[in-house]
Amino acid sequence: MTVAERTESTWIDICALDELVPQSGVAALVGKRQVALFLIPHTEPSVYAIGNWDPLGQANVLSRGILGDLDGEPVVASPLNKQHYRLRDGQCLENSVSARSYPVRVVDGRVQLAQPEA
């Protein structure tokens, strides 16, 4: 399903945009799932959401990594072992694993996440 096809009711309100930290990440809890939210101001898109779970380090830490870009592609470096995960889709650039990826949007200064499938 693409973002456009989603109906209003499937978006979950997470927090105010200004709760996010510019150039950095925070963790959010959505049901039982942990999501890492990143804010890179003045870019399009400026908010990204991927799983907080580091599939290689096996811990919930991705929200605590350093942001940056590799060849122009926004990434976060895992704080445990420094592999890079693409913010766009969670793909790890050094390994075939990937973090989960979540559609996210900002409406009226609120950060909203598409309801994750069960």
Place this chain on the structure above:
Amino acid sequence: MSNRQQLIVIGNGMVGHAFVEKMIEADGLARFDVTVFGEEPRAAYDRVHLSEYFSGKNAEDLALTTAENYREQGIDLHLDTPVVEIDTDAREVVTRNGTRHGYDRLVLATGSYAFVPPIEGRDQDGCLVYRTLEDLDAIRDHAEHGRRGVVVGGGLLGLEAANALKHLGLETHVVEFAPQLMPAQLDLAGGDMLRRQIEALDVRVHTGKATQLIDAGENHRLRMNFADGEALETDLVLFSAGIRPHDELARKAGIAVGERGGVVIDDQCRTSDPAIYAIGECALWNRQIFGLVGPGYAMADVAVKQLTEAGETAAFTGADMSTKLKLLGVEVGSIGDAHARTPGAQAYATINEPDATYKRLVVLDGKLIGAVLVGDSADYDILLQYARNGLDLPEHPESLIAPAGDGPPALGPDALPETATICSCHNVTKGGIIEALDGGCANLGDIKGATKASTGCGGCAALLKSTVDHELAKRGMEVNTDICAHFSHTRIELYHLVRVEGIRTFAELLERHGRGLGCDICKPTAASIFASVWNEHVLEPVHQPLQDTNDTYLANMQKDGTYSIVPRVPAGEITAEKLIVIGSVAKKYGLYTKITGGQRIDLFGARKEQLPPIWEELIEAGFETGHAYGKSVRTVKSCVGSTWCRYGVKDSVGMAIHIENRYKGLRSPHKLKFAVSGCTRECAEAQSKDIGVIATENGWNLYVCGNGGMKPRHADLFATDLDDEHLIRYIDRLLMFYIKTADRLQRTSVWLENLEGGLEYLREVVIDDRIGIGEELESQMQAVVDSYRCEWKSTLADPAKLKRFRSFVNSDQPDDNVLFVEERGQIRPATAEEKRQRAGTETLAEEA
């Protein structure tokens, strides 16, 4: 799918695994369903570096892959499942469990086993071999209860095993049947020099000894009785008398094997059965078994090509058995015909007894065909290139092994032909490197990734680097020293830009001198520079996103995402009250406690939202942050000193506290460790620190640029008998000079070694103030000292900073994947398995 063929690989050792990897790369999985059987209980590991199991590495470090990796690739891996029979008519293999599996193509990669000579009594407890991780576990167990160990066999592996026994604290002996050590590689004189050096290291060598019987000893568990009537008692006998190919499966199946063992293969690695290939140490090619991993990889390559590319003519063409290694700390190299057995060969040799070196060249018709180096193998790479590539020797070949100073003719990478092998483990030639550069590789890292050069034994690292640098320079490409893709500058240049242009934020630095968003290399580097120059709080909103996670949360992240906490304990001196506070905080929050190697106490297992309340209590009791998380001053270790110790000549604790309080919080290119000893007995190990201070009758001796860690370096004596004031002045200047000029993550030891002019120049800058920056350095240091604040104290006073420590922006629930179990009366992180058990079927993590 029906059109897919069944491929079975027997053996998951180094070569069997390389075969599978190469198969994947060559897209062989599109054509074959691959099934692998391995006898060992674990997936392939690095046997070449097996001995490192005794010097700190564990099985995980040595692993080349995991069973999961295989599964992810869709390969069916059966560990702990030896194949016991091959039915070549039915094209099936039978495992120990009795299951049968059909194949279209079969690859034997069964390696070899340690040969144990048929000596009576060799089956007793305490008689061991050196081949697998399980063997090493058994050796360790036996060493624990013994005092003496004997290695049977004085070849390469035997001496490596002797080193291991020494590491395990045993009195070590080597018994060799031949009249010399390493008879396969060295000539008699070389073996003799090696023996003398090894004996000087306290390993006893017995040559020309044949063991006849092993029976019970009187003072030790066992007694070895030799043919000459002598005997030697020992607690452990380690056989290292050569290897024998695992060819029993082939033998039983009627596949051709050599007279002295080994599955016979042709140049295409095919056995006498056209559906079956053999590679690695079980294979016999041209009547030779290769006991090295490089030739095995080359065979794997050939076999993969045979299987995946129709009409492929790739051929195995043999391999060279030259070796260079360090045995018990003694450098040894052997190239080609070391024994000068080729008719007409002539030799040159030099023996240097004071330096304990022996070098020999074997020459035929103006070309080098063999060499022996003992005690100093620096010339190995060059000689190997002469031998391999048939280069014309200089007019006086002996100049190649003449003492340094007489200037042996240089043989740079330029002189090598493109066919010259640079990395023999992965068979990479100079031409291959040039090709990779043409194909877009731009630096050493790229080349390593693309060609795998230097990722085996690592012996070719220096040659690879000089070749790559040389080729890059030839293309007019500068050898790239940029810190990353976002800045065309070195750390030192950035430092100067920051200071000179008064830059205070990363955004500004990026806008003026960089591009893109930055990354996890340049951001922490910039953060460290800002801290050294301006010393603003690392959690200011503009600086916080630049920090490594440890600095972001002012604590050290552990494997499960929790943190450890290290309060500063200057010089290791601590009151009973403070000890009680640490104890009660640990108890209250259920933390694991451990005394660190730096004379303080580490508290493990705190979730990030617990860090502020914990620090609240610690600061209340007078503690400060210990900066265990930063690239910054860590600890000043001290001995008890003259206050209590009957030998002490000065108050080392007092000085250590003074130094620690002065430099605490100083951020630098890498961490800094200090120590102060109260007398020359040096109980604080100051000579292994970045800054070491040792009390003398007349003042303090200052040692600099030592470290422990991965590559220990003894500190150099910098100045003697200093008074307190000069001591501090020199340390101020030296540290600031280091901060200004070192590369990122460069310890003082490496910095000094790369500093042009070395120690002498450093003395000129710091002591003689030759370049006139002494005062500037001191005042810059004073500014940092004056602006010190405990980072935790200021964090607690700032609600905005504290917000970052919440577990979630939208919830205060703890991370439910952080789970502990109890061990030895304290917590430890639960393993994945334990978590699964605890959670039942519902996994807490996002694995689903």
